[in-house]
Amino acid sequence: MANRLTELFASHGRSIAITHTAEGVSVPDVARKAAASGAPAVVAAGGDGTVNAVASGLVGLEVPLGVLPVGTLNHFAKDLGLPLELDKAVEVIANGRSKTVDVGEVNGRVFLNNASIGVYPRVVELRERYREKGVAKWIAAGWAALAVLRRRPFLGVRIESPEGVLVRRTPFVLVGNNEYRMTGLQPASRDSLTEGHLAVYIMKAQRRQSLIRVAWIVLRHGVEETPELDFISVKVATVETRRRNLQVALDGEIVTLQSPLRFKVLPGALRALAP
Numbered sequence: 010m011a012n013r014l015t016e017l018f019a020s021h022g023r024s025i026a027i028t029h030t031a032e033g034v035s036v037p038d039v040a041r042k043a044a045a046s047g048a049p050a051v052v053a054a055g056g057d058g059t060v061n062a063v064a065s066g067l068v069g070l071e072v073p074l075g076v077l078p079v080g081t082l083n084h085f086a087k088d089l090g091l092p093l094e095l096d097k098a099v100e101v102i103a104n105g106r107s108k109t110v111d112v113g114e115v116n117g118r119v120f121l122n123n124a125s126i127g128v129y130p131r132v133v134e135l136r137e138r139y140r141e142k143g144v145a146k147w148i149a150a151g152w153a154a155l156a157v158l159r160r161r162p163f164l165g166v167r168i169e170s171p172e173g174v175l176v177r178r179t180p181f182v183l184v185g186n187n188e189y190r191m192t193g194l195q196p197a198s199r200d201s202l203t204e205g206h207l208a209v210y211i212m213k214a215q216r217r218q219s220l221i222r223v224a225w226i227v228l229r230h231g232v233e234e235t236p237e238l239d240f241i242s243v244k245v246a247t248v249e250t251r252r253r254n255l256q257v258a259l260d261g262e263i264v265t266l267q268s269p270l271r272f273k274v275l276p277g278a279l280r281a282l283a284p
Contacts, residue, residue, distance in 0.1 A: 014054075017096055021103035025052075045073040046051055048072065050282060052102060056080015057122060071159040073280035075102035078175075082261070085121045088199045089283050091255045102282050109277035110202040113186035116266045117219040120186060121279075126248070127164060127212075128182040168211065174228070175239065181212040182248060184272050205276035209240040209246055220224055245273045250279030 011027050018025045026041070030036050040063045043051045052075035053063035060076055067074050077098050078086035089110070113120045166182055168175040187199050195213040235264055249269035257266050 010054075010079075013095075014099070018103060023103045026216065034048075036062035037066030040064075044070050044072035048281050050075045050102060052077060054079055057082060057084050057260040058262040059161060060085050061119065061121055061262065064112070064121055064209045064281075068119055069279050071280065073107040077102070085260070086200075088119075088202055091283065100217065101165060101284050105282040105284055108278045108283050110279050110281050111186055111205055111273040112278040113184065113207060113240075113272065114275055115259070115270050115272045118259055118264065118266070119259075122260045123183050123185040123189075124270075125181065125183040125258045126250075126255050126259075126270070127165075127179065162251055164252065166211070167249045168209065169243075169249070170241060170243040172210070172241045172243055175211060175222070175241070176262040177211050177213060177239070179212050181210075184208070184212045184246065184248075185210070186274065188242065203277070205274060206242050206244055207246060209239075209241045209243060209272075209273055213239060213254050240281070245271075247271050255267065 012025065015025060026043075026048075028039055036059070040053075050073050051067060053075040059080065060074075064074050068250060076086045076089065076091055076125060077095065078091060078093050083093060085198060086093065086098075092100055110121075110129050113124065115124050138181060151228045157210050163178050163180050167174070168177070168182070169228065183251075185199070187202055187204050187206065188208040189210075190198055190200060247269050254265050254266055255268050255270065257264055257270065
């Protein structure tokens with residue numbers, strides 16, 4: 010791919026320097042060094058996790074982020090309005106304009122799409138374990154979901170924000186960088202990355218049966234038709250549980266953070282190249 014990228018950028022009169030990151034290398038540090046070297050842009054080639062890591066090094070800087078969406082889901086690229094074809098994405102980086110977008114933060118960690126606690130991080134962790142053993146992706150996901158539901162999929166949370174205090178026993182809390190629009194089987198998307206707020210979703214299901222029913226309603230009709238889902242729009246929020254350490258999915262990557270989780274939005278904190 011390196012040769013093809015070099016050729017594509019050269020066709021637009023641009024030269025590039027490609028850095029391959031290895032395990033143990035701090036991607037945000039690499040991005041910051043590239044920005045400090047005078048690069049007009051720093052480009053992330055990968056999925057949402059890779060884009061998150063590069064963006065983490067560019068938050069608050071004037072050097073923009075470019076995205077080559079070569080991952081599996083590419084949620085941030087889609088919400089930014091980027092084309093998913095490689096040659097067209099290169100064209101956007103070469104000739105596009107820089108715009109500011111919001112960034113979410115929790116306990117000092119950046120997220121571009123969302124952060125979640127509860128069943129989702131645990132499903133992702135188990136899914137990856139199964140995949141490491143050679144199990145196919147979708148089968149691994151199904152086994153992981155069943156394993157999580159057989160255990161205790163609920164946790165008690167206390168969510169404090171300027172809107173008040175919510176106390177829930179829930180399987181799932183998601184905090185989005187701006188509000189999501191979810192309809193039927195279509196993937197979650199956002200109409201805007203610049204509204205300057207966090208969208209907090211708390212599932213109110215308290216038993217396995219109700220959890221399955223809520224999931225079915227979301228699949229059939231979307232979040233808007235789900236009365237069991239609380240939603241608040243805030244700029245800051247604190248999520249506290251009895252557990253000292255929590256698994257948190259940040260843009261699909263699992264990290265362990267200490268409770269309480271302190272969320273805030275950073276309006277216009279990242280520059281990104283867009284069509």
